[in-house]
Amino acid sequence: MEELINFHDYSLAIIFAIAVLVFYALILLVISPFSNRLFLQNNELETIWTIIPAIVLIFMASPSLQLLYLMDEVNNPYLTIKAIGHQWYWSYEYTDYNDIEFEAYMVHTEDLINGQPRLLETDNHMVIPLNNPIRVLVSSTDVLHSWAIPSLGIKIDAIPGRLNQTSLFINQAGLYYGQCSEICGANHSFMPIVIEAVPYNTFNNWISTQDTED
Incomplete structure (x- = not known):
C-alpha cells in the first residue's frame, strides 16, 4: 500500500x-x-x-x-495461510503449524467491547508476524466472495474450486480491517476480516496457545 x-x-x-x-x-x-x-x-x-x-x-x-x-510475486514466504469464504464468515488454515484452523465470525453490536468498530470486528483474528513475507491462498466453498483489506491495498476474489494467492508484508503492528467486497448475497457486508500484526515473539506465543487448544 x-x-x-x-x-x-x-x-x-x-x-x-x-x-x-x-x-x-x-x-x-x-x-x-x-x-x-x-x-x-x-x-x-x-x-x-x-x-x-x-x-x-x-x-x-x-x-x-x-x-x-x-x-x-511471492518470494520464499515465511508463512502460508489459507483464507476460505463461506456464507457468511471466513475461515483460516495455518497449514505450516500442525493444521491450525479456526473460523472468524462478525461480533454483533451488542457484544462489542468499547473501542471495537461496529460491523468490522470478528471473534477470531488472523494473526501474522511483523516484517515477514506472508502468502495468503484465497478460495470459497459456495459462491464468489472477495477478500479485501483496503488499508493494505489488497482485494482478491475467492472463487469456488480455485486458489488465488496474494502476499502480505506488514511493518507496523496493529489491527487491519476489511470486508467481503463481492456482492455474494444478502449478508455479504457482514463478512468482516481482521488481520492482527504482532511481533515475532508474540506470534510464537499465539501459535503455542492454538496448539494447546487443539
Whole structure:
C-alpha cells in the first residue's frame, strides 16, 4: 500500500504539470494573436507534443509495471495461510503449524467491547508476524466472495474450486480491517476480516496457545 500511495503521488505530479501546461497554452491562444500563429500549422511543435506524451507514458508505465510485479510475486514466504469464504464468515488454515484452523465470525453490536468498530470486528483474528513475507491462498466453498483489506491495498476474489494467492508484508503492528467486497448475497457486508500484526515473539506465543487448544 505504501508503494501504491507513492505511485499515486508520482502520477498526480505528472498529471498536474500537464494540466498547468495545457491551461497555460489555452490562455495564450485566447489572449494573444501571436500565439495563434505559433500554435497553428506548426509542424515542429506538433512533432514535439507527439513525442513528449510518449516519453511521459514510458515514465509512468515503468514504475507501474514494477509495482504490479512486486504485488504479484511471492518470494520464499515465511508463512502460508489459507483464507476460505463461506456464507457468511471466513475461515483460516495455518497449514505450516500442525493444521491450525479456526473460523472468524462478525461480533454483533451488542457484544462489542468499547473501542471495537461496529460491523468490522470478528471473534477470531488472523494473526501474522511483523516484517515477514506472508502468502495468503484465497478460495470459497459456495459462491464468489472477495477478500479485501483496503488499508493494505489488497482485494482478491475467492472463487469456488480455485486458489488465488496474494502476499502480505506488514511493518507496523496493529489491527487491519476489511470486508467481503463481492456482492455474494444478502449478508455479504457482514463478512468482516481482521488481520492482527504482532511481533515475532508474540506470534510464537499465539501459535503455542492454538496448539494447546487443539
